[in-house]
Amino acid sequence: MAIQEGDRVPEATLHHMVDGKPAAVSTSEIFDGKKVVMFAVPGAFTPTCSMAHLPGYVVNADAIKAKGVDSIVCLAVNDAFVMDAWGQAKNAEHLMMVGDGNGALTGAMGLEMDGSGFGMGSRSQRYAMIVEDGTVRKLAVEAPGKLEVSAAEAILEAL
Numbered sequence: 473m474a475i476q477e478g479d480r481v482p483e484a485t486l487h488h489m490v491d492g493k494p495a496a497v498s499t500s501e502i503f504d505g506k507k508v509v510m511f512a513v514p515g516a517f518t519p520t521c522s523m524a525h526l527p528g529y530v531v532n533a534d535a536i537k538a539k540g541v542d543s544i545v546c547l548a549v550n551d552a553f554v555m556d557a558w559g560q561a562k563n564a565e566h567l568m569m570v571g572d573g574n575g576a577l578t579g580a581m582g583l584e585m586d587g588s589g590f591g592m593g594s595r596s597q598r599y600a601m602i603v604e605d606g607t608v609r610k611l612a613v614e615a616p617g618k619l620e621v622s623a624a625e626a627i628l629e630a631l
Contacts, residue, residue, distance in 0.1 A: 480607055482581060
């Protein structure tokens with residue numbers, strides 16, 4: 473069963489780049505005591521993710537943070553190196569680009585999708601959530617092939 477509004481984000485270890493090296497970061501470090509917007513994409517550098525989803529959060533980062541959000545996290549079932557390179561390519565320096573390389577958090581939340589038809593294996597569904605002190609307050613999971621409810625503009629409106 474997929475995570476629901478009102479549930480706590482499961483404990484998992486993710487990875488991001490710090491000073492040019494991959495570093496582990498726990499979900500508690502990311503979410504506890506903070507208001508966080510996290511959005512997930514099926515894959516870094518993929519068309520909709522690169523041309524619309526991530527850029528929307530880059531452009532709206534200041535407006536989102538002005539609503540009391542401590543950080544904006546972009547997650548994909550990719551490694552930290554890929555997430556860092558993608559963030560640099562898309563000017564996402566104000567976002568935390570995290571890799572869920574083994575799909576641990578994605579699986580624990582029940583938000584995985586089968587991308588094997590595209591040669592991608594198990595990936596994350598496209599979604600966005602507003603998390604306050606580790607608890608999901610808003611969860612917006614996209615229908616397959618869509619980018620509507622998890623877009624930066626929709627989450628900004630929900631804040």
